[in-house]
Structures are given as C-alpha cells and as structure tokens.
Amino acid sequence: MSDTVADPRRELAHAFLDRHAPGYDTLRAASSDASNRRYWRAAYPDGQTRIVMDSPPEKEPVAPFLDVHARLESADLPVPHIHARDLDRGFLLLDDLGSETLFAWQAEAKPAERATALADCRTQLVSLARVETDGLPAFDTSRLTTEMQLFDEWYRTGHLEASWSKTQHAEWQVLRDRIAARLAAMPPVFVHRDYHSRNLMHHAGEWAIIDFQDAVSGPLAYDLVSLLRDSYIDWPGEWVEREIDAFWGQARAAGLTDASREAFVEDFAWVAVQRHLKVLGIFARLSRRDGKHGYLDDLPLTWRHLQWALDRAPELAALRELLTGLEPENARD
Incomplete structure (x- = not known):
C-alpha cells in the first residue's frame, strides 16, 4: 500500500477498505464520470478485485444510489452487488464489473x-x-x-x-x-x-x-x-x-x-x-x-x-x- 498520494478522499478509501475488506494489495483509480464520483479498484492476492465508489456526501450523496439499486435488484436486473457501505463518508464497496462498456x-x-x-x-x-x-x-x-x-x-x-x-x-x-x-x-x-x-x-x-x-x-x-x-x-x-x-x-x-x-x-x-x-x-x-x-x-x-x-x-x-x-x-x- 505504498501507492498513496496527497488525496484526502483516497486516504478515506483506504480506511474504508481496511475496515470492511482488508488484505488488499493495491488500490488504483478505476474510472471517473461526469459527476463528482470516482471509482477505485482494490486488488487482492488471490486475484479478486472490488470497486470502491467514492461519492463525496456533500456533493453526491449515496442515498439515491442505494434506493434505486434496491429497486433494480428487486426487479432482477443486472447491477453490481453492494458488499459494504459507509453513508457518512460516502463510500460503497461494489462488485468489479470490469472495464468493458x-x-x-x-x-x-x-x-x-x-x-x-x-x-x-x-x-x-x-x-x-x-x-x-x-x-x-x-x-x-x-x-x-x-x-x-x-x-x-x-x-x-x-x-x-x-x-x-x-x-x-x-x-x-x-x-x-x-x-x-x-x-x-x-x-x-x-x-x-x-x-x-x-x-x-x-x-x-x-x-x-x-x-x-x-x-x-x-x-x-x-x-x-x-x-x-x-x-x-x-x-x-x-x-x-x-x-x-x-x-x-x-x-x-x-x-x-x-x-x-x-x-x-x-x-x-x-x-x-x-x-x-x-x-x-x-x-x-x-x-x-x-x-x-x-x-x-x-x-x-x-x-x-x-x-x-x-x-x-x-x-x-x-x-x-x-x-x-x-x-x-x-x-x-
């Protein structure tokens, strides 16, 4: 975990992972979108990966995401599974769907x-x-x-x-x-x-x-x-x-x-x-x-x-x- 940079949100993402899914090797940028959200990819020694959604609560609260996610999941539509959440700090741990849009x-x-x-x-x-x-x-x-x-x-x-x-x-x-x-x-x-x-x-x-x-x-x-x-x-x-x-x-x-x-x-x-x-x-x-x-x-x-x-x-x-x-x-x- 030597790839840290001067990025407060990234440090919070590390802390979120340490609490909910420790043992990862690396945490690297996966993507960003047209909003204030960012996505980090956590890689584990066994080859498994997870996505950390970084959604600053003062700019992009995660509550709407969770609400709509529940609706889509209930309808059996394909959406990433949520493994952990921190609503106060604005982080979700999601399935990694890859990068092939x-x-x-x-x-x-x-x-x-x-x-x-x-x-x-x-x-x-x-x-x-x-x-x-x-x-x-x-x-x-x-x-x-x-x-x-x-x-x-x-x-x-x-x-x-x-x-x-x-x-x-x-x-x-x-x-x-x-x-x-x-x-x-x-x-x-x-x-x-x-x-x-x-x-x-x-x-x-x-x-x-x-x-x-x-x-x-x-x-x-x-x-x-x-x-x-x-x-x-x-x-x-x-x-x-x-x-x-x-x-x-x-x-x-x-x-x-x-x-x-x-x-x-x-x-x-x-x-x-x-x-x-x-x-x-x-x-x-x-x-x-x-x-x-x-x-x-x-x-x-x-x-x-x-x-x-x-x-x-x-x-x-x-x-x-x-x-x-x-x-x-x-x-x-």
Missing part, C-alpha cells in the same frame, strides 16, 4: 454482434420501465426546463458566445416550455436517465447497468432515446428504426403503452429534442467549468442527433429555425 465492446465487435447487443439492451429496457417508481422524483416541467436551460446558459451563451435578441430569447422560452409540458404529460414509467453505451457493462454474458442513481418517473421513450441516439455511438439508421419498432411492440405487449406506432415515434422525437439540448449544455459545462474538454469532441454527433429529432417533430419547426447557426464549431465545414 458497451461503447468499448462494440468498437471491436462484428456488425451482427453489435446488432444483437443493441437488441438485447432494447429488450432490457422493457423490464427497466416496469421497475417500481413510487417515491422517485417526477420528471416534471421544472426539471425538464432546468435541463434545457443548460443549452442556453452553457452551450449557446458560454461555449459559442452567441447572442439572441429579446424576441429570439422569448421565442426560446416559449418553445422550451412547450417541450417540457409535452414530455411531462406523457404517462410515467421508471427512467434511468442515462441508459447509454458508457453506462452498460459487458459482464457475465449480460449488460449490467451502472450510474442509475438519478432515476426518475418519466416518459417511456426517454431511455430508448438515450440508447439509440447515444452521444458516443452513431448506430446505423436502419437499426435505430428497427429497434424503435421492436420496443414499441414489446412495450404494448407488456401493457406499458397503448399509443399507436406513429404517436410513439412522435413522442420519441420530442423526447430526443429535449435530451439533446440538455446534453449539448452538459458537454459545454463539463469543458468550461470542469476542464473536461474531451466532451467537446462529442458535440457534433449530439448536434446531428438533435437535427434528426427535429426532422421528425414538424411542430418544432420554429425551434429548428431558432437554432440555425448554432452548430458546434467542430461540426462546421
């Missing part, structure tokens, strides 16, 4: 394997949507609006330094509120909120789910949008259309919706517009505020996904017009 795995997989994996994740979403939602936060107009404002504050104003007139800004507010109202009125189900390729781990023949602590009760199409219109993978268009159809059929059979295919596809498009506006704002904020500039590389694909969604939401033609000229610099010819 769907994003990493699919980059080396054959097309047929990629298509099968995408279909497997889509099928898992039907079970996910049926998870108990009692007590979860609602994906209400306030939350939806706040998310879309990230686009205005961090992407348009902060990143692009683009100006709008008072008239344009008033039009943005009307369109933003219209989108929020439309999504908030959709029948609610369990929503992971970040069901994408970097939060799905290839482990023991399944796609294990991580980063689920921000779950809400919201639109059925939301997690499907996160999967199929991923900001990190540009899935083939024909696969996307096929998986939308397949999910709609499965969801109807499961009693999750009675919407027509046309109505569901329209919901999917509106949800996609909201999510992509939010993600553009989040990526810009991660760069400007947190110094995580690599996320700027993901702006062009997110922008293209936004245009795809606007193509399928003709009632939002005014928004497409308003956004003209706001494409990322690294997506311009």
Whole structure:
C-alpha cells in the first residue's frame, strides 16, 4: 500500500477498505464520470478485485444510489452487488464489473454482434420501465426546463458566445416550455436517465447497468432515446428504426403503452429534442467549468442527433429555425 498520494478522499478509501475488506494489495483509480464520483479498484492476492465508489456526501450523496439499486435488484436486473457501505463518508464497496462498456465492446465487435447487443439492451429496457417508481422524483416541467436551460446558459451563451435578441430569447422560452409540458404529460414509467453505451457493462454474458442513481418517473421513450441516439455511438439508421419498432411492440405487449406506432415515434422525437439540448449544455459545462474538454469532441454527433429529432417533430419547426447557426464549431465545414 505504498501507492498513496496527497488525496484526502483516497486516504478515506483506504480506511474504508481496511475496515470492511482488508488484505488488499493495491488500490488504483478505476474510472471517473461526469459527476463528482470516482471509482477505485482494490486488488487482492488471490486475484479478486472490488470497486470502491467514492461519492463525496456533500456533493453526491449515496442515498439515491442505494434506493434505486434496491429497486433494480428487486426487479432482477443486472447491477453490481453492494458488499459494504459507509453513508457518512460516502463510500460503497461494489462488485468489479470490469472495464468493458458497451461503447468499448462494440468498437471491436462484428456488425451482427453489435446488432444483437443493441437488441438485447432494447429488450432490457422493457423490464427497466416496469421497475417500481413510487417515491422517485417526477420528471416534471421544472426539471425538464432546468435541463434545457443548460443549452442556453452553457452551450449557446458560454461555449459559442452567441447572442439572441429579446424576441429570439422569448421565442426560446416559449418553445422550451412547450417541450417540457409535452414530455411531462406523457404517462410515467421508471427512467434511468442515462441508459447509454458508457453506462452498460459487458459482464457475465449480460449488460449490467451502472450510474442509475438519478432515476426518475418519466416518459417511456426517454431511455430508448438515450440508447439509440447515444452521444458516443452513431448506430446505423436502419437499426435505430428497427429497434424503435421492436420496443414499441414489446412495450404494448407488456401493457406499458397503448399509443399507436406513429404517436410513439412522435413522442420519441420530442423526447430526443429535449435530451439533446440538455446534453449539448452538459458537454459545454463539463469543458468550461470542469476542464473536461474531451466532451467537446462529442458535440457534433449530439448536434446531428438533435437535427434528426427535429426532422421528425414538424411542430418544432420554429425551434429548428431558432437554432440555425448554432452548430458546434467542430461540426462546421
């Protein structure tokens, strides 16, 4: 254990392991995410490994993680087992699911394997949507609006330094509120909120789910949008259309919706517009505020996904017009 550094949280992680799972050889950084959480990998002499989730309680309380974890585990969905916890200091000891995300795995997989994996994740979403939602936060107009404002504050104003007139800004507010109202009125189900390729781990023949602590009760199409219109993978268009159809059929059979295919596809498009506006704002904020500039590389694909969604939401033609000229610099010819 000579690999200590001047990092108070790391020292606390060592102390947590010494209390709950002593005898490890090394504790090394495993990964971090777009939040304040970090993950450490503890390696033991017998080859076993465990993950320490480091979630500073003043910034990222672990209670929501534990609540949603219990819901998913009760539904027999693949999530890492919790071996020990320290809520006061913000540490959990978890199964090590490895480092092979769907994003990493699919980059080396054959097309047929990629298509099968995408279909497997889509099928898992039907079970996910049926998870108990009692007590979860609602994906209400306030939350939806706040998310879309990230686009205005961090992407348009902060990143692009683009100006709008008072008239344009008033039009943005009307369109933003219209989108929020439309999504908030959709029948609610369990929503992971970040069901994408970097939060799905290839482990023991399944796609294990991580980063689920921000779950809400919201639109059925939301997690499907996160999967199929991923900001990190540009899935083939024909696969996307096929998986939308397949999910709609499965969801109807499961009693999750009675919407027509046309109505569901329209919901999917509106949800996609909201999510992509939010993600553009989040990526810009991660760069400007947190110094995580690599996320700027993901702006062009997110922008293209936004245009795809606007193509399928003709009632939002005014928004497409308003956004003209706001494409990322690294997506311009």
